[in-house]
Amino acid sequence: MNNKISNENRQSPLHTFLSLILPGLGQMLAKQWQRGLTILIGVGLMGSLSIWTIGQRARYPNFALSFKIFAISVLEMGALLIFLMSLNYLLNKYIIKDKTAQAFSGYGVGLLYFILIFLLSGPVLELAGTVAELKTVYLTTTIFSAGALAAFWIWQAFDAGKIGALKAGEAMPSLGFAVLVLCLLIFSLGYQITEIDLNKAISEYTDTQIILTRLTWPWRSAFAFEQDVLEVAQKIQAPCPAGSVGPDANLPMDGETWISLDNTCGELTTRDLQGKVTFGTEITIFGGGFTPGQKVEIWWRNPIGNPFKPRGVGETDIIMDERGEFETKLYIPEMTVIATAVGDQIHTILVREKSEERFTGALSDEMKLALKGMLETIMLGLMATFFGIILAFPLSFLAARNLMASIVQTLAKMVGGVIGLVVGVGLTGVTMTQIIKLFGGLDKAPIPILMIAILLLFGISWLFMSLGGRLFEYLSKLLGKNGDTILSVIGMTLIGVAPGYLLGLGFSRGIRGIPLKAELAAETEMTFAIGGAILFGILGFYYALRQGGSRNINVGMIAYTTTRTIMNIIRSIEPLIWGLVAVIWIGPGPFAGFIALTLHTVAALGKLYSESIESIDPGPIEALQATGANRLQTIVFAVVPQILPPFISFTIYRWDINVRMSTVIGLVGGGGIGFILIQWIRLFQYDNAGLAVWLIAITVATLDYISSNIRKRFV
Amino acid sequence: MLIIENLTMIYPDGTVALRDVSFEVADGEFLGIIGLSGSGKSTLLRCINRLIEPTEGKIIWNGKDITKLNQQDLLATRREIGMIFQHFNLVKRSSVLTNVLSGRLGYTPSSWSLINRFSRADIERAHKALERMGIPEKASNRADELSGGQQQRVGIARALMQEPKIILADEPVASLDPVLAHSILGSLEKLNQEDGITVMCSLHFLDLVQRYSTRVIGLRDGRVVFQGTKDDVKKITDERFKEIYGEDAKRLGGE
Ligand SMILES: Nc1ncnc2c1ncn2[C@@H]1O[C@H](COP(=O)(O)OP(=O)(O)O)[C@@H](O)[C@H]1O
Numbered sequence: 019m020n021n022k023i024s025n026e027n028r029q030s031p032l033h034t035f036l037s038l039i040l041p042g043l044g045q046m047l048a049k050q051w052q053r054g055l056t057i058l059i060g061v062g063l064m065g066s067l068s069i070w071t072i073g074q075r076a077r078y079p080n081f082a083l084s085f086k087i088f089a090i091s092v093l094e095m096g097a098l099l100i101f102l103m104s105l106n107y108l109l110n111k112y113i114i115k116d117k118t119a120q121a122f123s124g125y126g127v128g129l130l131y132f133i134l135i136f137l138l139s140g141p142v143l144e145l146a147g148t149v150a151e152l153k154t155v156y157l158t159t160t161i162f163s164a165g166a167l168a169a170f171w172i173w174q175a176f177d178a179g180k181i182g183a184l185k186a187g188e189a190m191p192s193l194g195f196a197v198l199v200l201c202l203l204i205f206s207l208g209y210q211i212t213e214i215d216l217n218k219a220i221s222e223y224t225d226t227q228i229i230l231t232r233l234t235w236p237w238r239s240a241f242a243f244e245q246d247v248l249e250v251a252q253k254i255q256a257p258c259p260a261g262s263v264g265p266d267a268n269l270p271m272d273g274e275t276w277i278s279l280d281n282t283c284g285e286l287t288t289r290d291l292q293g294k295v296t297f298g299t300e301i302t303i304f305g306g307g308f309t310p311g312q313k314v315e316i317w318w319r320n321p322i323g324n325p326f327k328p329r330g331v332g333e334t335d336i337i338m339d340e341r342g343e344f345e346t347k348l349y350i351p352e353m354t355v356i357a358t359a360v361g362d363q364i365h366t367i368l369v370r371e372k373s374e375e376r377f378t379g380a381l382s383d384e385m386k387l388a389l390k391g392m393l394e395t396i397m398l399g400l401m402a403t404f405f406g407i408i409l410a411f412p413l414s415f416l417a418a419r420n421l422m423a424s425i426v427q428t429l430a431k432m433v434g435g436v437i438g439l440v441v442g443v444g445l446t447g448v449t450m451t452q453i454i455k456l457f458g459g460l461d462k463a464p465i466p467i468l469m470i471a472i473l474l475l476f477g478i479s480w481l482f483m484s485l486g487g488r489l490f491e492y493l494s495k496l497l498g499k500n501g502d503t504i505l506s507v508i509g510m511t512l513i514g515v516a517p518g519y520l521l522g523l524g525f526s527r528g529i530r531g532i533p534l535k536a537e538l539a540a541e542t543e544m545t546f547a548i549g550g551a552i553l554f555g556i557l558g559f560y561y562a563l564r565q566g567g568s569r570n571i572n573v574g575m576i577a578y579t580t581t582r583t584i585m586n587i588i589r590s591i592e593p594l595i596w597g598l599v600a601v602i603w604i605g606p607g608p609f610a611g612f613i614a615l616t617l618h619t620v621a622a623l624g625k626l627y628s629e630s631i632e633s634i635d636p637g638p639i640e641a642l643q644a645t646g647a648n649r650l651q652t653i654v655f656a657v658v659p660q661i662l663p664p665f666i667s668f669t670i671y672r673w674d675i676n677v678r679m680s681t682v683i684g685l686v687g688g689g690g691i692g693f694i695l696i697q698w699i700r701l702f703q704y705d706n707a708g709l710a711v712w713l714i715a716i717t718v719a720t721l722d723y724i725s726s727n728i729r730k731r732f733v
Numbered sequence: 734m735l736i737i738e739n740l741t742m743i744y745p746d747g748t749v750a751l752r753d754v755s756f757e758v759a760d761g762e763f764l765g766i767i768g769l770s771g772s773g774k775s776t777l778l779r780c781i782n783r784l785i786e787p788t789e790g791k792i793i794w795n796g797k798d799i800t801k802l803n804q805q806d807l808l809a810t811r812r813e814i815g816m817i818f819q820h821f822n823l824v825k826r827s828s829v830l831t832n833v834l835s836g837r838l839g840y841t842p843s844s845w846s847l848i849n850r851f852s853r854a855d856i857e858r859a860h861k862a863l864e865r866m867g868i869p870e871k872a873s874n875r876a877d878e879l880s881g882g883q884q885q886r887v888g889i890a891r892a893l894m895q896e897p898k899i900i901l902a903d904e905p906v907a908s909l910d911p912v913l914a915h916s917i918l919g920s921l922e923k924l925n926q927e928d929g930i931t932v933m934c935s936l937h938f939l940d941l942v943q944r945y946s947t948r949v950i951g952l953r954d955g956r957v958v959f960q961g962t963k964d965d966v967k968k969i970t971d972e973r974f975k976e977i978y979g980e981d982a983k984r985l986g987g988e
């Protein structure tokens with residue numbers, strides 16, 4: 019212990035100095051190659067990452083400038099740290115003797131450190147000749163990254179000194195401080211790279227407030243309001259070729275609403291490529307017969323018939339005078355003139371007077387849409403769960419180690435089974451093509467054909483698999499003592515050839531094809547395919563010969579591993595990403611979302627289910643096996659009753675997740691409320707978006723409550 | 734007639750649980766199996782109905798070698814071999830009746846049992862078995878609502894459904910108190926004497942072995958280290974038994 023303390027203070031100046039110049043050099047000199055290299059690479063990495071981050075944060079990716087800022091920061095911080103450390107050392111040595119006070123002086127010096135950084139930041143920035151906007155970046159970088167790197171630099175110099183002065187048999191100095199500093203550095207880089215900016219969170223809040231209110235309390239837009247619109251029109255021609263006079267101007271009408279123009283033929287406002295606006299003809303719009311004091315809106319309908327509110331060419335919201343009349347000036351607005359347009363271009367000026375909105379209690383179209391989306395979403399979650407259960411249930415038995423581990427088969431019988439399976443699948447293929455022909459094409463009756471295909475696939479494959487197994491069993495008895503092995507060797511060679519051929523082909527196309535030209539790779543691909551076939555054939559041959567045909571193969575574990583692997587892969591990909599894939603596959607809509615969610619559900623439930631199967635009491639299984647019950651009966655009577663409660667619980671839990679997931683699966687086009695929500699957000703219709711968010715929140719909370727209540731009864 | 738010849742069992746992890754075990758069990762015997770924990774009693778019993786695949790040796794049951802049977806014949810043979818367990822191995826959430834009926838699965842077509850159907854005769858038989866074990870009124874209770882002794886009775890009733898010629902009992906009373914132990918073993922003895930069912934029963938307590946067995950074999954380290962007839966058992970004093978046990982214990986400790 020004493021030894022350790024004295025060793026902490028001993029320094030070898032040469033090593034310290036070397037490491038101060040180049041991090042890690044001192045350590046390397048002391049033959050601590052790994053430590054030295056790690057330090058050097060660490061400093062290099064952290065430094066370059068910091069410099070890159072500065073450039074990114076400043077939106078000013080200028081390497082030289084970033085480097086300059088960071089280098090100056092590190093130097094400054096280093097000098098500061100050394101100054102403060104000396105200060106603390108001197109304080110503790112000569113002035114503060116009390117132990118507690120010594121600890122506090124450390125904090126005091128730390129505080130001083132931060133104050134000095136702020137004080138020094140201005141002058142140094144000027145020194146660096148940086149732009150003003152780099153100031154905040156500079157400060158965060160200095161405090162965190164540069165400070166940490168400087169501290170690390172100094173630490174490793176002292177570390178080198180300590181190692182250099184180490185006597186034989188003494189322990190290496192601890193890395194605790196370095197780890198702490200590195201954590202700080204990584205934290206600071208992470209902070210900057212993720213652009214965490216509390217300032218912004220506060221300063222930009224006020225702008226959000228209006229939108230936020232619309233989002234948080236959108237209920238007015240849930241209802242439909244009635245409104246009468248009075249609309250009167252006046253035609254106008256633009257552009258106005260020489261000799262044109264334009265349509266007739268309306269005449270004032272007593273007792274009726276009317277508008278008119280001083281001039282019904284003029285030029286459009288235009289904008290050149292630099293964005294400079296040249297106003298067109300100024301027209302005077304006037305009219306009467308409106309409600310006195312009421313606001314009216316001026317609209318423009320272009321020759322194609324699209325109405326719009328003219329912008330930047332004059333006032334379009336007009337208040338009527340006490341006689342219900344008005345007069346206002348407007349430039350003919352700017353619009354794209356269709357190049358192919360021929361003849362006179364006649365526009366229409368519309369003046370609309372809207373009555374007050376009347377509350378009727380009816381739901382608005384948006385609300386109806388949102389409700390429909392919500393229903394779609396709930397059903398989506400429900401269906402995905404339903405199909406998930408149906409598929410996950412049988413799979414979970416395959417993925418349960420305790421059930422599968424005991425299934426063994428002799429190699430010969432397994433080989434027979436595999437060959438039978440391949441034949442069965444092939445036969446299914448042949449049969450299906452015939453059946454599809456019979457139907458007159460796949461698209462004539464896709465669902466029945468699919469059903470038949472699934473039934474045939476399972477039926478025929480299963481039949482041929484067991485037939486193959488039996489056949490090989492029988493044959494091997496006929497062949498006598500080595501029959502098993504003879505059959506296995508033949509079978510395994512065949513089994514090796516097919517995947518070998520495919521792998522060889524795949525290698526040629528997929529891997530050789532990357533650097534090579536496609537045609538070049540294609541020319542020689544058969545060599546690779548046949549090579550692969552031969553290689554794998556030999557491997558199969560060798561394997562069967564070595565193992566011997568009567569060797570027991572754990573078929574159950576093969577099925578277990580395969581199922582688990584596939585499920586793990588599917589599960590590790592988020593439903594949102596499956597959603598994207600499904601949208602590419604079948605186009606946007608709830609069906610795509612259904613596919614994505616179902617896939618994920620099968621994998622997730624399969625795992626949960628199989629884990630609950632693995633945790634059951636094995637006693638009853640053993641007991642039922644002992645009675646002479648077969649595997650299926652054992653599962654129905656000993657396994658199913660035990661797993662039912664957890665299955666129900668997990669299923670409800672998953673349904674809960676699925677409804678929540680289906681609200682967002684729409685964001686990638688998977689249908690349901692999410693699909694509607696993202697469109698409203700993109701159209702800046704925040705009230706409607708707020709409606710959708712509210713509906714989602716209400717639904718999810720309700721389902722949460724219900725499902726946790728149901729679950730409680732089973733757990 | 735059960736003949737065990739040179740039975741060896743090596744677990745996949747290399748543990749040798751049985752070494753070259755040979756002995757015979759005549760029809761109608763009540764064979765007690767004694768041995769310290771870990772001596773291979775459970776392994777031996779489970780090899781007989783091939784819940785565990787023995788590594789080597791023969792198990793000849795009424796003339797056929799059980800170790801050579803294919804899956805189908807094995808299932809048929811298992812029906813003749815009832816088994817009861819230390820922890821009863823009932824399906825706790827199922828009813829007592831269902832538990833008893835599941836002993837009949839070996840005789841039931843697969844498709845029937847898939848939808849949980851049993852013939853009227855089987856249900857009748859199950860009620861009779863429960864009556865015989867003295868708990869007819871518990872048929873509709875959930876299995877885990879019963880006491881330990883009652884659960885073991887359900888276990889025996891389940892075995893009876895198989896109409897077994899032999900019952901393998903793996904420490905059937907080890908988790909019961911002495912009074913219940915006597916009543917359970919009494920039931921087994923009754924089945925042994927009245928129905929002529931052969932019983933192979935591993936037991937922990939010497940007094941139980943002396944009271945119920947007609948013949949005893951002792952296992953140590955997977956080897957048969959003692960064989961005695963009913964008369965030998967009666968003659969053997971506590972001291973002699975303790976000698977066998979004690980010697981084992983000492984040797985185990987000394988090795
Ligand atoms: N599944 C197993 N895998 C490996 N070793 C086992 C297994 N089951 C039992 N054994 C070992 O086999 C030996 C005999 O065990 P067991 O037959 O349970 O003895 P007993 O029933 O007499 O207590 C013990 O050493 C035990 O550790």
Ligand SMILES: [Mg+2]
Pocket residue numbers: 771774775776904
């Ligand atoms: Mg045991």
